[in-house]
Amino acid sequence: MAPLKLTVIGTGYLGATHAAAMAELGFEVLGLDVVPEKIELLSQGRVPMYEPGLEELLRKHVAGIEGSTGRLRFTLDWAEAAEFGDVHFVCVNTPQKRGEYACDMSYVDSAMESLARHLRRPCLVVGKSTVPVGSAERLAARIVELAPAGDAVELAWNPEFLREGFAVQDTLHPDRIVVGVAGPTGEKLLREVYAGPLGAGTPLVVTDFPTAELVKTSANSFLATKISFINAMAEVCEAGGGDVVRLAEAIGYDERIGSKFLRAGIGFGGGCLPKDIRAFMARAGELGADQALTFLREIDSINMRRRGQMVEMAREALGGRSFLGTRVAVLGAAFKPDSDDVRDSPALNVAGQIHLQGGQVTVYDPKGMDNARRLFPTLVYADSAVEAVRGADVVLHLTEWREFRELDPAELGAVAARRVVLDGRNALDPAVWRAAGWTYRAMGRPTA
Ligand code: UDX
Secondary structure, rough: OOOOOEEEEEEOHHHHHHHHHHOOOOOEEEEEOOHHHHHHHHHHHOOOOOOOOHHHHHHEEEEOOOOOOOOEEEOOOOOOHHHHHHEEOOOOOOOEOOOOEEEEOOOHHHHHHHHHHOOOOOOEEEEOOOOOOOOHHHHHHHHHHHHHOHHHHHEEOOOOOOOOHHHHHHHHHHOOOEEEEOOOOOOHHHHHHHHHHOOOOOOEEEEEHHHHHHHHHHHHHHHHHHHHHHHHHHHHHHHHHHOOHHHHHHHHHHOOOOOOOOOOOOOOOOOOOOHHHHHHHHHHOOOOHHHHHHHHHHHHHHHHHHHHHHHHHHHOOOOOOOOOOOOEEEEEEOOOOOOOOOOOOOHHHHHHHHHHHHOOEEEOOOHHHHHHHHOOOEEEEEEOOOHHHHHOEEEEOOOOOOOHHOOHHHHHHHHHHOOEEEEOOOOOHHHHHHHHHOOOOOOOOOOO
16 A cells, blocks of 8 residues: 655644654655745745754755655645645644634635645545634535545544644654544544554544544643643732742642643743633634633733733832833743744733833843844844843843853843842742842742
């Protein structure tokens, strides 16, 4: 039996990683996107974002690159992609609708429709995007209606759980594989595609469409809940005295709770958690189940509150007055370390608020500067942490890059106007900073 050929529709963050990972698993892969610049870049083994290990993997497989396996190619041509693939992975994004909480399905709908119109032989279409429950059933009917091959085209839903910064590792070695199916071939073909990870012991959950769709949104809701829970505990620690870092450590030893995702700080951001919980609430509302998810509104509100609390902490550290005439160094712009993504970044939000209140804000981030400059062109950007801190009245540590943990507080102390550091991620070592003469303050921890 000939090995399966795979296409990946949409070569953004998720699609580019999936395509490269599938080539790594040994498949011939054709990636399709509607943006010519993306296809050009990917065909040279390059990506328009920072993701550790992804360019290396692309260069290992993209056809035409010296020494590559040649298993991975890219195209703009729907007919070519439809003809090529036995399994088509649809990896386009589902952003938040403008001015609404609901999920914008227009990219998924249009990708599925454009593909379906060219499907002339039996094949499997696999949705990987995060979508509102009910989408797969609707799309399955639409594909059969549009495809020349009719009901010989089957749909499956296979949500993706990758984290930015760990995208390659998460795709090649997932915690679990979830497959929502409604026909005879979905499970069989996806078992073949994922034979590698399954052989290595990755659990497989085969279920129906709605459950597969809900697994993704409920997993992200749970993660968001964990973060907001610990941030709520940080608020209580601040009010009542207590150390949220030790508290998290202590409750995390209980295996039922677990120690991960209990880092208190300025909260979650990025292109997934915030918009996913909002879209989930919106969908539950449409289904008449909004009461079940009202707690997510509180999760969202605890999270958004953290940013304002960080601004207030900075104001207090500057003597409690206005930010006018003050210099504020912000270390971090990306929504999390090992990523250049600044979408809904808590760090940039805090920097922007202080700037709007008259503070002179200088930002430095190891990888997120270009994206930050595009989003917030009015902030000042420095080329290094030391340059950002030069002359600063207060230093805000807002994205926990390793580079910041390894900074020498004595060196920074020599250039800062005042030695005050506020750790918005609870990631610096207070003892080291205090030993170098800094006033160190963190969220949910005693001032010492
Ligand atoms: C998330 C999910 O983890 C992933 O499974 C899903 O596929 C997409 O959404 P990602 O957005 O890449 O992935 O980032 P993640 O590592 O989950 O972090 C999200 C945000 O939470 C970041 O802003 C991070 O700084 C913050 N966070 C995380 C905390 O504030 N505290 C923590 O303990 C953990």
